[in-house]
Amino acid sequence: MRAAGRLISLELRHNAMPLMLPLIAALFWLTTYRKVMAMPPLWNVRAASLQMNSVIVFVAPLAGAAAWMGSRESRRRVTDTVSITPRARWARLLPTWAATTIWALVAYLGCVAVLYGATARQASWGGPLWWPVAVAAASLPAFTALGFAAGVFAPSRFTAPITAIAAFFILVVSTELIIGSHSYWQITPVVAYAWDLGADPGVATFYPFLPDLPIAQLMFLGGFTVTLLGALALTSEGARALRIAAVGLTVAGLAVAVTAVMLAGTGTMDAHGMIRIPALHDAADDQPVRFTPVCSRTAIPVCLNPAYSSYLAATAATLEPVLEQIAGLPGAPVRILQEAAAYKQDTCQGPGSRVRSGTCSPNGVEINPGSPMSGGSPLVYRLLLPAQLPGPALTTAQMASQTRGDGWDMVRNFIGDGPGASPAQDAVTAAIIMAGKQPGATATFIQNGQDGTDAGRAPGLTTGTPANAAAKRFAALPASARHAWLAGHLAALRVGQITVAQVP
Amino acid sequence: MTSTTRLLRLYAVSRRVPFALIAIAACAVALRVMLLGHWDAYGALQLPLVIETAAATATAATAASVFGEPERVTGRWLPYLRLTATLALTAAAIGALATAAATGAHLAGGDLVMARNLAGITGLGLLCAAALGGGLSWTGPTGYLVAGVYALYTVWHGPAITTPWLWPARPPHDLGGLLSAGAVFAAGLAAVTVGGARDRLSNGE
Numbered sequence: 139m140r141a142a143g144r145l146i147s148l149e150l151r152h153n154a155m156p157l158m159l160p161l162i163a164a165l166f167w168l169t170t171y172r173k174v175m176a177m178p179p180l181w182n183v184r185a186a187s188l189q190m191n192s193v194i195v196f197v198a199p200l201a202g203a204a205a206w207m208g209s210r211e212s213r214r215r216v217t218d219t220v221s222i223t224p225r226a227r228w229a230r231l232l233p234t235w236a237a238t239t240i241w242a243l244v245a246y247l248g249c250v251a252v253l254y255g256a257t258a259r260q261a262s263w264g265g266p267l268w269w270p271v272a273v274a275a276a277s278l279p280a281f282t283a284l285g286f287a288a289g290v291f292a293p294s295r296f297t298a299p300i301t302a303i304a305a306f307f308i309l310v311v312s313t314e315l316i317i318g319s320h321s322y323w324q325i326t327p328v329v330a331y332a333w334d335l336g337a338d339p340g341v342a343t344f345y346p347f348l349p350d351l352p353i354a355q356l357m358f359l360g361g362f363t364v365t366l367l368g369a370l371a372l373t374s375e376g377a378r379a380l381r382i383a384a385v386g387l388t389v390a391g392l393a394v395a396v397t398a399v400m401l402a403g404t405g406t407m408d409a410h411g412m413i414r415i416p417a418l419h420d421a422a423d424d425q426p427v428r429f430t431p432v433c434s435r436t437a438i439p440v441c442l443n444p445a446y447s448s449y450l451a452a453t454a455a456t457l458e459p460v461l462e463q464i465a466g467l468p469g470a471p472v473r474i475l476q477e478a479a480a481y482k483q484d485t486c487q488g489p490g491s492r493v494r495s496g497t498c499s500p501n502g503v504e505i506n507p508g509s510p511m512s513g514g515s516p517l518v519y520r521l522l523l524p525a526q527l528p529g530p531a532l533t534t535a536q537m538a539s540q541t542r543g544d545g546w547d548m549v550r551n552f553i554g555d556g557p558g559a560s561p562a563q564d565a566v567t568a569a570i571i572m573a574g575k576q577p578g579a580t581a582t583f584i585q586n587g588q589d590g591t592d593a594g595r596a597p598g599l600t601t602g603t604p605a606n607a608a609a610k611r612f613a614a615l616p617a618s619a620r621h622a623w624l625a626g627h628l629a630a631l632r633v634g635q636i637t638v639a640q641v642p
Numbered sequence: 643m644t645s646t647t648r649l650l651r652l653y654a655v656s657r658r659v660p661f662a663l664i665a666i667a668a669c670a671v672a673l674r675v676m677l678l679g680h681w682d683a684y685g686a687l688q689l690p691l692v693i694e695t696a697a698a699t700a701t702a703a704t705a706a707s708v709f710g711e712p713e714r715v716t717g718r719w720l721p722y723l724r725l726t727a728t729l730a731l732t733a734a735a736i737g738a739l740a741t742a743a744a745t746g747a748h749l750a751g752g753d754l755v756m757a758r759n760l761a762g763i764t765g766l767g768l769l770c771a772a773a774l775g776g777g778l779s780w781t782g783p784t785g786y787l788v789a790g791v792y793a794l795y796t797v798w799h800g801p802a803i804t805t806p807w808l809w810p811a812r813p814p815h816d817l818g819g820l821l822s823a824g825a826v827f828a829a830g831l832a833a834v835t836v837g838g839a840r841d842r843l844s845n846g847e
Contacts, residue, residue: 168803169788294658296658299699310692
């Protein structure tokens, strides 16, 4: 044991990996750190991106360095010299592979520490996700085993570059082959989320991170590594017992890897946007995460998941003008509560198309609010933040612009406006939104479905119509007069018993 | 066989030039096969970049000498042989990939982008050969491949990285990208021509 430790320590000092560290650090900074730090400080999004990007950063330098180390005996023409040592070839080679892997793991853990350290300072809720870290870490021994085996079996000056580029190529192309959530290619360690959905900030916040796919990936990577190391022992000279053990190791590794691939093929995207593998699934992971929402001090409190607390001020400021208009009226919500999104695959007509009250991701995943817009007693209005949907990180201004539409929807829902509503309902809805001094909120503008509103939700309020005039008239009233009139006439307005002429 | 031809042949064999030519031909075949598929916007630029890098590393790998230091005292032709072999292999790589793309396939970015990328990355490999040794000439190109693929990704998923030093992400006729790639190729070629790869005898194959 002491000899093995000394051998590894020697190999650590004479390894090609330290040469790779500046390159890996530069690539990590360029492709991972800058990108991840520009993302919202949500553990789920950053962990997934860390896994994907760090695997891509490490694969080529690592496979190449391992191939270089694997071909060392041949390169230095000492194969015959060392073959007369009392140790079996496999026992000689293993410390070289182990040293290469140790260097890689140290470099990777350094990267994780930097990134997770920065995220810990920024994130408002939750904690580090370790499954994505584990998958990327497990991919490193697999890459070194692949490169090392290539270097041992085919030593040449071309082996290291060919191995490095081929490993990178396979990794990149494998993601192009993923179609749907049943794909066997999801086993590739680059995949950190449902591939068709992409890195969605709404996933793994309201519900726990599902470890099903990471478990299958760890099985695959472990099996793959053992198979390659076993194959090294198979081709080495040594005692019969060692060869038998090598056969057992290779077969076991191969069986585990193949099983993992088959398991990945049984995956489906669940309603929470994560890959569920029935054979590996723990039902306890389907329970929502308990949290105490953070709420604004508006007339009607706006309450968000604490992970999104950085969006609270902007969301509350955007909704506050309309909330002040309806607060205290009969049927008004007592609070606005952020909710989880519900995901469904293979139902969209095309990217960006609208489905029910939700939307479609670029790869055709349907995303809807997880529950009806309003409900419960006392009444709660449920809100799906734009920041919960896939896409580039939103600025505060972009968030506010997109949330404004939710405020308008809230008023429509409150008045009972929508297809089939009376002109008076259209007029009062438009008036409340205008009175809330929402940017761009003119009666025509709102009702024609522009600027974030959904065309066709409340048609008929065009310039010059009595409804338009009523809307302007009602919006011009003092807030207290509007409030008093609504308190007395809201029930009749909702059932269509108020005419445009009756709107003050 | 004249002595010059013999010298060229022996030099080529000692640098594994025939194997490099086979690797370049394999890259051309791989590019042609790859172009049979329909790749999305940046995939159509990223995948050829992988092939171009492979061809460039094959060229740069020939800088390694199996003889190391002793070879340097053998005569005055060595720099010319290095220059000729490197230029010939780079030209062969560009020609092979252009031929592969010309046989009824569409290469995103065109031949100019391919030649620019390949020459620049070859230069990077040659610089690594001069600095680290011929056996490690692949380190720069493979690292640059990751950066280049990412830079192409950022063109579609901003903010885009626009430095001309990451020329794979620059448009075909971008002067900055062409100059950067050209400068790196010239520097690499000069370094290897004058000083050869930084090889030790113990690192030969």
